């Protein structure tokens with residue numbers, strides 16, 4: 070091994086997954102380097118600009134593991150790999166306590182279970198700078214300081230390009246540092262580059278026929294480099310089709326004040342979603358993350374409009390910490406408003422008769438208690454169907470916003486990367502949003518990016534350190 074460039078462990082990506090892993094290793098005396106392609110010490114990544122809520126399928130991370138496991142299974146409809154679900158449920162409290170011991174501060178926000186362990190200080194509720202000096206930003210800066218104290222190396226401006234393999238084992242990487250090639254030896258490599266949401270070619274391959282018509286609701290740093298490296302050496306990729314994201318107003322495609330907040334999920338779920346023919350095309354009752362996936366998968370992801378009435382605008386429109394009402398208006402979004410559905414159809418440019426018929430049928434089905442028999446069905450188990458009856462009526466053109474890809478590299482419970490035969494590849498780990506197998510499926514079950522990233526990063530470190538001791 071070339072000692073000038075050798076580390077025991079190289080971590081690709083300085084988001085929450087990579088930094089958690091790096092810190093846990095460094096404090097145990099492992100010689101570790103974190104490669105981060107961002108060039109400045111406040112480089113962009115999803116961890117920095119996140120909302121800060123550590124939860125497990127909307128349950129507080131400190132609830133008993135059995136509750137968390139139930140929540141994962143219920144939200145993913147049993148799609149989560151059992152061992153992955155179990156790992157998250159049983160190790161999230163330990164991981165968050167580890168982060169707390171390193172100075173990461175949490176507060177309770179409101180009473181909702183999923184906000185009881187939220188990074189402090191909480192994000193601002195408006196403005197492009199909502200994350201500056203808040204939750205994720207403070208968390209990363211705190212972890213950087215701790216890493217420095219623990220003797221870890223953070224190589225900024227360094228992009229990993231390829232894995233180096235010898236005899237079926239990962240032995241290092243090829244990278245690029247400020248335009249120059251760099252070869253590094255390592256006993257272990259951890260891929261934690263955050264997924265592939267910003268790579269339009271990969272989105273086209275797996276997620277949407279027209280990815281340029283989806284709003285990038287993320288830091289736009291995750292280019293799928295890790296996935297490509299892993300795929301090239303025969304690693305198993307899993308469940309690549311789904312993503313975590315939200316419905317956004319379509320004006321967010323061009324107006325940066327309309328993403329990542331306000332999220333439009335509550336309005337879309339409470340109202341009626343129609344396509345350009347003025348007819349329903351999706352089951353609104355399956356929730357905003359599902360809707361965003363469905364809309365992204367359409368031939369034209371910019372063809373949807375949500376229709377609602379005044380009580381919905383005043384009720385679900387005001388839900389959530391960054392409510393659509395009034396933020397989409399004050400931030401420059403276009404909200405069509407009219408005294409009748411016919412007038413509304415004209416204003417938003419939808420066929421009048423078709424829209425009137427859609428809304429009339431929907432209201433009649435609610436009255437008759439038959440919404441679940443509509444085509445497409447309107448599920449009511451999680452979100453009640455509300456009539457669209459009290460003028461004024463509203464129409465807002467919608468877009469799908471992608472936050473992070475749920476699918477990725479298959480791993481075992483120690484975050485070791487698996488090959489096509491489910492065998493761990495020696496020396497290769499993956500963590501965070503680069504991994505798959507926990508979230509997604511037909512119902513697009515969401516578990517939680519921060520929990521997933523921190524736990525998988527922590528688990529990788531535990532395994533690397535334990536094997537080193539042998």
Ligand SMILES: Cc1cc2nc3c(=O)[nH]c(=O)nc-3n(C[C@H](O)[C@H](O)[C@H](O)COP(=O)(O)OP(=O)(O)OC[C@H]3O[C@@H](n4cnc5c(N)ncnc54)[C@H](O)[C@@H]3O)c2cc1C
Pocket residue numbers: 081082083084085086087104105106107112113114115116117118119120121122123124227228229230261262263264286287288290291292294295329472473500501502503517518519520522
């Ligand atoms: C607006 C928003 C709100 C969110 N709110 C929440 C929330 O409240 N709760 C929650 O659980 N989750 C939330 N998330 C999701 C959460 O932020 C992510 O799931 C999590 O932070 C991902 O961590 P990560 O380490 O896997 O990836 P990232 O934080 O994206 O880090 C990956 C890093 O890898 C680097 N990188 C990429 N390629 C390379 C390469 N080839 N070489 C070197 N470096 C590379 C990138 O530059 C980046 O710094 C939110 C996300 C967003 C965008």
